[in-house]
Amino acid sequence: MKERLEALKLEAIGKISESHDLKDLQAVKVSYLGKKGPITEVLKGMGKLSAEERPVIGAYANEVRDSIQLEIDKKQAILEEAAISEKLAKETLDVTLPGRPVKHGNAHPLTSVVTEIEDLFLSMGFTIAEGPEVETDYYNFEALNLPKNHPARDMQDSFFITEDILLRTQTSPVQARTMEKHEGTGPVKIISPGKVYRRDNDDATHSHQFMQIEGLVVDRNVRLSDLKGVLETFAKKMFGEDRKIRLRPSFFPFTEPSVEMDISCFKCSGKGCSICKQTGWIEILGAGMVHPNVLEMAGFDSKEYTGFAFGMGPERIAMLKYGIDDIRHFYANDIRFLKQFKNV
Numbered sequence: 017m018k019e020r021l022e023a024l025k026l027e028a029i030g031k032i033s034e035s036h037d038l039k040d041l042q043a044v045k046v047s048y049l050g051k052k053g054p055i056t057e058v059l060k061g062m063g064k065l066s067a068e069e070r071p072v073i074g075a076y077a078n079e080v081r082d083s084i085q086l087e088i089d090k091k092q093a094i095l096e097e098a099a100i101s102e103k104l105a106k107e108t109l110d111v112t113l114p115g116r117p118v119k120h121g122n123a124h125p126l127t128s129v130v131t132e133i134e135d136l137f138l139s140m141g142f143t144i145a146e147g148p149e150v151e152t153d154y155y156n157f158e159a160l161n162l163p164k165n166h167p168a169r170d171m172q173d174s175f176f177i178t179e180d181i182l183l184r185t186q187t188s189p190v191q192a193r194t195m196e197k198h199e200g201t202g203p204v205k206i207i208s209p210g211k212v213y214r215r216d217n218d219d220a221t222h223s224h225q226f227m228q229i230e231g232l233v234v235d236r237n238v239r240l241s242d243l244k245g246v247l248e249t250f251a252k253k254m255f256g257e258d259r260k261i262r263l264r265p266s267f268f269p270f271t272e273p274s275v276e277m278d279i280s281c282f283k284c285s286g287k288g289c290s291i292c293k294q295t296g297w298i299e300i301l302g303a304g305m306v307h308p309n310v311l312e313m314a315g316f317d318s319k320e321y322t323g324f325a326f327g328m329g330p331e332r333i334a335m336l337k338y339g340i341d342d343i344r345h346f347y348a349n350d351i352r353f354l355k356q357f358k359n360v
C-alpha cells in the first residue's frame with residue numbers, strides 16, 4: 017500500500033509539472049486530491065490493514081497528500097505570475113506614456129487690455145454700462161449736441177442703415193442712455209466699453225471697426241480737477257507709476273471745455289524716441305466737462321449738475337503697451353500673432 021501511495025505521489029508531481037495553465041492544474045488537483053481520487057480510495061481500504069500498519073499508512077497518506085498540495089501551490093504561483101506577464105505583454109496601453117497636454121487658448125490682446133482698464137475703473141467705483149451697437153441717430157448724435165447738419169458730424173463717417181438708424185460711431189450714446197435712465201438725479205459714474213464703426217479705409221492705424229471705452233461722471237460739484245485726478249490715476253496704473261500727464265485744449269461737440277490727455281513717454285521717459293515721435297509725450301485720450309446741452313437733453317439741470325467724460329481707444333492702448341505696429345493685427349485672427357499674448 018505504501019508503494020501504491022509513493023507511485024501516486026510521483027505520478028501527481030509529474031502531472032503537476034506538465035500543467036501549462038491554471039485550468040490544467042485544477043484538473044490535476046481534482047483528480048488526485050478530490051473525494052473520488054486515488055488517495056481517498058487508498059484510505060478507504062485502510063480498514064483491511066492491521067492495527068500496527070494502520071497509523072503508519074495513515075500518516076504516510078497524509079504526507080503524500082500534503083506534498084502534492086504543496087507542489088500544486090508552488091505551480092499555481094508560477095502559473096499566475098506567467099498569466100499576469102502574458103496579459104501585460106498583450107496589452108498595448110503603455111501607462112508610463114506621458115499624456116497629451118490640453119491646448120489652452122489665451123485671451124485676445126484687446127480683451128486683456130479692456131479687462132485691465134475695466135478692473136482699474138471698477139476699483140475707482142465706476143460701474144460698467146452697455147448699449148446697442150445698432151443705434152438711432154438721436155442717441156448717436158443729437159443727444160450728444162450734434163444736431164442734424166452739424167459740421168462736426170463730418171469727423172465720423174458713418175454706416176447708416178436707414179436715415180435714422182446707424183452702426184454707432186462711438187460709445188457715447190451709452191452715456192446719453194444712462195443719463196436718461198437716471199431721470200435727472202445723480203450721481204452717474206460709468207464706463208462703457210464696446211465696439212464702434214466708422215467708414216474708413218483700413219490701414220496700419222485705421223480700422224472700420226474698433227473699440228472705445230468711455231467714462232462719464234455726473235454729480236454736484238464735479239470739476240475739471242476731478243477729471244485730471246482720475247486720468248492721472250489711470251495713466252499711472254496703466255503705464256507706470258512715474259508717468260506724468262498733460263492736458264491740451266481740444267474740441268469735442270459734447271464737452272466744454274475739451275482736452276486731449278498725453279502721458280510722458282514710457283519708453284524714453286521724455287528724452288524723445290520713435291514711439292513718442294521725439295516729443296516725449298504720447299497722446300492717449302480725449303476728455304472734457306460734459307456740455308450743458310448734453311446734460312439738459314438727458315434730463316439733468318445743468319445749473320445743479322456738472323460732469324466729466326473721457327474716451328479712449330483700447331487698440332491704441334494695446335498697441336502702445338505691447339509694441340504692436342498695425343491695428344489690422346487685432347482683427348486678422350492670425351494665430352501666430354494671437355499666441356504671442358499668452359502671458360499678458
Ligand SMILES: [Zn+2]
Nearest residue numbers: 281284289292
Ligand atoms: Zn519716447
